[in-house]
Amino acid sequence: MAALADRELLIKVWETHPKALSPFVTVDHKKIGARYLVTAFLFFLAGGIEALVMRTQLALPENRLLDPETYNQLFSMHGTTMIFLFATPILSGFGNYVVPLMLGARDMAFPRLNAFTYWVFLFSGLFIYASFLIGSAPDGGWFAYTPLSGKAASPGPGLDFWALGLVLLGISTTAGALNFIVSILKVRAPGMSVDRLPLFIWNVLVTALAVIFALPALTLACLLLELDRNFGTHFFDPAAGGSALLWQHLFWFFGHPDVYIIFLPAVGIVSSVVPVFSRRPMVGHTFVALATVTTGVLSFGVWLHHMFATGLPPIALSFFGVVTTLIAVPAGVQIIAWITTMWSGRPVWRTPLMFAAGFIVLFLIGGLTGVMFAVVPFDQQITDSYFVVAHFHYVLFGGAVFPIFAGLYYWLPKMTGRLMNDRFGQVNFWLMFTGFNLTFMPMHIVGMLGMPRRVYTYPTGLGWDGTNLAETVGAFLLGVGILAFIANFLWSLKAGEPAGPNPWFANTLEWATSSPPEDYNFEVMPTVAGRDPLWDTHDELGRPILARPRALQRETLGTELLEAIPQNVLNMPQDTPLPFVLAFCLAVLFVGLLLQQIALCLLAGLASIVVVGAWLWPGKEAQA
Amino acid sequence: MSQSTLAPAGPAAERIATLTWLITGLAAAVMLAVLAYLAVAILRRRGLEDEPRAVNGAFVVGVFGVGLPLAILLVTFGFALNALAALVYPPSATRLTVEVIGHEWWWEVRYPGHENAITANEVHIPSGEPVQVRLSSDDVIHSFWVPQLQAKMDVIPGRANRTWLQADQPGTYRGQCAEYCGLQHAHMSLLVVAEPPDQFERWLAAQSRPAGPPQGQAARGLQAFAASGCLACHTIRFGGDSPGGKIGPDLTHLASRQMIAAGTLPNNPAGLAEWIADAQFVKPGNKMPAMHPDPEQLRDLLALLQSLS
Numbered sequence: 001m002a003a004l005a006d007r008e009l010l011i012k013v014w015e016t017h018p019k020a021l022s023p024f025v026t027v028d029h030k031k032i033g034a035r036y037l038v039t040a041f042l043f044f045l046a047g048g049i050e051a052l053v054m055r056t057q058l059a060l061p062e063n064r065l066l067d068p069e070t071y072n073q074l075f076s077m078h079g080t081t082m083i084f085l086f087a088t089p090i091l092s093g094f095g096n097y098v099v100p101l102m103l104g105a106r107d108m109a110f111p112r113l114n115a116f117t118y119w120v121f122l123f124s125g126l127f128i129y130a131s132f133l134i135g136s137a138p139d140g141g142w143f144a145y146t147p148l149s150g151k152a153a154s155p156g157p158g159l160d161f162w163a164l165g166l167v168l169l170g171i172s173t174t175a176g177a178l179n180f181i182v183s184i185l186k187v188r189a190p191g192m193s194v195d196r197l198p199l200f201i202w203n204v205l206v207t208a209l210a211v212i213f214a215l216p217a218l219t220l221a222c223l224l225l226e227l228d229r230n231f232g233t234h235f236f237d238p239a240a241g242g243s244a245l246l247w248q249h250l251f252w253f254f255g256h257p258d259v260y261i262i263f264l265p266a267v268g269i270v271s272s273v274v275p276v277f278s279r280r281p282m283v284g285h286t287f288v289a290l291a292t293v294t295t296g297v298l299s300f301g302v303w304l305h306h307m308f309a310t311g312l313p314p315i316a317l318s319f320f321g322v323v324t325t326l327i328a329v330p331a332g333v334q335i336i337a338w339i340t341t342m343w344s345g346r347p348v349w350r351t352p353l354m355f356a357a358g359f360i361v362l363f364l365i366g367g368l369t370g371v372m373f374a375v376v377p378f379d380q381q382i383t384d385s386y387f388v389v390a391h392f393h394y395v396l397f398g399g400a401v402f403p404i405f406a407g408l409y410y411w412l413p414k415m416t417g418r419l420m421n422d423r424f425g426q427v428n429f430w431l432m433f434t435g436f437n438l439t440f441m442p443m444h445i446v447g448m449l450g451m452p453r454r455v456y457t458y459p460t461g462l463g464w465d466g467t468n469l470a471e472t473v474g475a476f477l478l479g480v481g482i483l484a485f486i487a488n489f490l491w492s493l494k495a496g497e498p499a500g501p502n503p504w505f506a507n508t509l510e511w512a513t514s515s516p517p518e519d520y521n522f523e524v525m526p527t528v529a530g531r532d533p534l535w536d537t538h539d540e541l542g543r544p545i546l547a548r549p550r551a552l553q554r555e556t557l558g559t560e561l562l563e564a565i566p567q568n569v570l571n572m573p574q575d576t577p578l579p580f581v582l583a584f585c586l587a588v589l590f591v592g593l594l595l596q597q598i599a600l601c602l603l604a605g606l607a608s609i610v611v612v613g614a615w616l617w618p619g620k621e622a623q624a
Numbered sequence: 625m626s627q628s629t630l631a632p633a634g635p636a637a638e639r640i641a642t643l644t645w646l647i648t649g650l651a652a653a654v655m656l657a658v659l660a661y662l663a664v665a666i667l668r669r670r671g672l673e674d675e676p677r678a679v680n681g682a683f684v685v686g687v688f689g690v691g692l693p694l695a696i697l698l699v700t701f702g703f704a705l706n707a708l709a710a711l712v713y714p715p716s717a718t719r720l721t722v723e724v725i726g727h728e729w730w731w732e733v734r735y736p737g738h739e740n741a742i743t744a745n746e747v748h749i750p751s752g753e754p755v756q757v758r759l760s761s762d763d764v765i766h767s768f769w770v771p772q773l774q775a776k777m778d779v780i781p782g783r784a785n786r787t788w789l790q791a792d793q794p795g796t797y798r799g800q801c802a803e804y805c806g807l808q809h810a811h812m813s814l815l816v817v818a819e820p821p822d823q824f825e826r827w828l829a830a831q832s833r834p835a836g837p838p839q840g841q842a843a844r845g846l847q848a849f850a851a852s853g854c855l856a857c858h859t860i861r862f863g864g865d866s867p868g869g870k871i872g873p874d875l876t877h878l879a880s881r882q883m884i885a886a887g888t889l890p891n892n893p894a895g896l897a898e899w900i901a902d903a904q905f906v907k908p909g910n911k912m913p914a915m916h917p918d919p920e921q922l923r924d925l926l927a928l929l930q931s932l933s
Contacts, residue, residue, distance in 0.1 A: 067908050068807045068808060068810065068908055068909055069807060069908075069909065072806075072807065141804050145764075145765055145803075145804070147763070147764050147765070147781060148764040148765065148804070148805060148806055152763075153728070153763060153764050153806060154806075238780075238781045238782020238783070239781070239782070243782065244765060244780055244781055244782055244783070245780060245783070278676070279676065280676030283679050283681045283684065283685070284681035284682070284684065284685040284689070285681070286681075287681065287682070287685045287686075287689070309767060309775070309776050309777060309778050309802075310778045310780060310783075310785075311777060311778060311780070311783060311785035311786075314708060314709070314712055317708060318705060318708065321701065321704055321705075321708075322701055325697045325698075325700065325701045325704075326697070328693060328697055329689075329690060329693055329694055329697070332688075332689050332690070332693040333685055333689035333690060334689075335658065335689070336684060336685055336688045336689035337681070337684075337685055337689065339658070339661050339662050339665050340665070340679055340681070340684050340685075342662075342665040342666065343661070343664065343665035343668060343677075344676050344677035344678075344679045345676045345677075346670055346676065347665075347666065357662070357666070360662060361659065361662070364655060364658055364659070365655060368651040368654060368655055369651065371647075371651065371697065371700065372647050372648070372651060374700075374701070374704065375643065375647055375700060375701070375703065375704035375707075376704055376707075376708045377639070377640050377643060377704065377707045377708055377711055377775060378640060378643055378644055378647060378704075380640075380775035380776060380777075381629050381637070381640045381644070381771065381775040381776065382629065382644075383776070383802075384767060384769075384776065384802040384803060384804075385629075385802070448628065448629050448630055448644070449627070449628045449629070449630070450626070450627030450628050450629060450769075450771040450798075450800070451627075452769070452800055452801070452802045452809075453804075454804040454809060455809060455810035456809075456810050457810050458810065459887075461625070462625070462626065462627055462628075462798070463626075463628070
């Protein structure tokens with residue numbers, strides 16, 4: 001009877017309060033993670049629709065469906081959306097939902113900060129998309145090269161929406177990364193020493209560290225651009241002693257690590273799925289973890305390969321060429337490890353593994369064309385052609401979106417408690433796999449035939465017509481594949497088979513609790529004695545740590561950095577509207593900056609300071 | 625006409641095309657090997673064994689994940705360095721320098737040492753010898769790319785970039801701006817016309833001369849040209865002091881060019897008429913307004929423009 005009473009107490013302590021205001025006050029990492037997933041997926045659909053409109057324009061040569069301004073806004077927003085508003089946040093969504101569960105914790109280290117990052121992400125997305133309402137979406141590409149993005153060449157407000165929106169989003173991404181780092185280092189299950197960390201956790205950790213080092217370059221670049229545009233500074237203006245190329249260095253110092261910021265967590269999903277469905281532990285676990293770290297480090301030494309055609313001296317070209325070549329090694333390590341895991345196991349062909357295997361094929365192709373770009377003269381000839389568009393879609397769609405779908409099929413049952421239809425899931429996979437290759441494989445050819453990227457139309461007679469039409473057909477097939485996923489998901493909510501705690505016989509701790517998990521995640525805090533806790537045969541899982549809350553206080557376990565030895569009981573915050581209010585104040589501040597309303601900026605800035613004060617004010621949980 | 629990197633017509637593009645086939649072949653071989661392994665991993669017949677096969681992870685990953693890829697990558701990078709060194713400088717000394725200036729959205733072409741030879745969207749070079757190209761930009765970043773002859777080189781304001789071109793045979797090679805430069809990035813192409821050296825010299829001499837004074841209908845065309853405000857942007861040099869703007873291409877020898885509007889329309893009466901009537905329909909956002917001349921004016925203007933050989 002005592003156990004039941006403990007459970008009721010846990011429910012009472014962890015349920016959202018007040019319930020009526022749940023959307024605005026909750027700090028539960030699962031609710032926040034789910035919101036991230038849904039919001040980012042909606043942005044994915046928006047970016048996908050933008051892509052389909054573009055492909056319709058490009059289906060035929062000299063097509064006049066779109067005027068160039070609309071086309072340029074669409075491709076700029078497609079890139080900005082997919083990179084900033086879909087890929088990074090949806091992986092934050094998985095991270096938010098899964099990481100604390102995988103670590104055996106009851107929440108992230110900073111739950112209120114977690115709520116705050118979601119709201120800032122949402123507001124910055126709406127901020128950038130609001131530009132469509134006045135017909136002036138950003139049109140400088142997702143890379144916004146100066147001086148084209150300067151006031152003289154782009155006088156409209158589109159680039160201001162873009163630059164300010166990304167600075168605002170950067171606050172969210174940075175805060176989220178800090179939260180991941182601290183959570184992974186400090187709230188692990190007892191016994192989850194560094195050598196037993198799940199690979200997904202490794203990937204999230206390296207990603208978060210890369211964010212911390214890379215993002216300041218983008219934020220700085222955007223702020224300098226805003227100063228140039230609105231206050232007459234000349235950072236990027238060569239006529240006044242500035243440098244047009246400075247922007248490219250700052251942008252790609254962020255931009256290349258950002259590729260890995262998107263790619264690494266996706267790879268972490270694959271490293272979760274492959275061993276589970278191969279029914280054996282990951283081959284070369286340590287090497288894969290090391291490869292992840294190596295990738296993160298090397299990703300900071302390759303940014304110049306985006307600038308091979310800018311007229312740099314051969315010595316710089318050689319150095320960045322060789323680092324770009326070397327970054328293929330950790331990728332090769334992982335591919336060999338995944339395939340060997342499948343080879344030596346007994347693969348069970350469920351949808352998540354299909355998407356993971358599809359990923360291996362597509363990422364392999366994208367990785368190999370990536371190595372080709374490290375061959376400098378080839379890069380100088382082929383860069384900025386459609387071959388590049390093919391290459392990075394194989395890396396980012398094949399390398400990140402396919403794992404994201406693997407992750408959705410794998411973890412959504414944990415979140416909803418319902419399984420999706422597996423046979424329909426496989427149809428979903430083949431539609432996407434076929435559609436993807438039909439869209440992007442011909443782009444390699446048309447790029448080699450000399451078709452440059454970012455053109456709203458092209459002349460006939462250069463051998464580009466047939467491939468472009470095929471690409472458009474493929475894009476719509478890919479779109480049908482995405483719709484199939486949505487249908488499967490909605491169907492599963494109504495009629496899906498109940499998932500149970502562990503439908504996949506998986507190895508990590510998120511499967512040790514009910515689907516969906518209770519607000520408090522784990523009734524008793526799990527302990528870990530190996531890399532695959534649910535496959536290990538030891539009986540320590542049930543030790544009643546923190547089974548009974550003290551004094552109606554939310555608690556999780558703080559553990560030591562390397563060995564995950566329990567150190568202290570961490571008091572977790574109550575639900576609060578403050579993160580929402582602070583994010584709102586910041587959004588208003590950025591609207592003020594956009595409209596150049598000093599009074600509004602001052603007001604919102606002051607309000608933000610007051611809210612931060614209230615946030616930090618010592619409450620009763622701090623003394624408990 | 626072609627813009628294909630796989631139809632090289634000069635030593636630089638040829639070297640890169642060979643390199644392209646080589647690394648494409650290597651990449652394809654690696655891809656097939658890995659896909660074969662993946663296929664075996666998927667299709668391998670498994671007995672009734674319960675336990676997964678034991679694998680020496682360190683060995684497999686060390687040999688096939690690190691050692692072998694590293695060897696292939698180093699060889700590939702050797703090819704890269706070799707080609708890079710070979711392409712920095714032209715194979716022989718150059719006699720001629722061409723200056724190409726990027727504008728939103730057309731190319732201005734000049735010949736240093738021949739100050740009166742100014743043309744647009746058409747680079748003439750002698751065939752069979754390398755030519756220096758100096759690149760500069762009047763506004764934003766463009767990229768000079770003639771795939772059949774040479775890899776691209778960005779055209780960056782405030783930076784003096786250079787490249788070189790060599791066409792082995794006489795011919796016309798299409799090129800296009802390869803760096804996104806705003807609204808009409810799609811319509812910013814150019815032609816490189818390689819001619820036998822003596823023919824090129826005659827062309828350069830002709831371009832250096834002023835335009836002949838217009839006669840008859842062409843003379844009326846010149847009045848219409850001035851009255852319509854064309855001189856605000858365009859210059860026609862008849863010798864002596866010729867007024868005119870620098871925003872659009874110099875038209876002194878317009879009739880000698882194959883295309884107009886940076887490769888958008890053929891340079892014939894129909895193309896010219898379409899362009900003059902409504903340049904904003906043909907190339908939305910470009911800096912030439914729609915003129916909508918009356919039919920007689922248009923005929924006079926066409927007579928003028930076609931006289932500028």
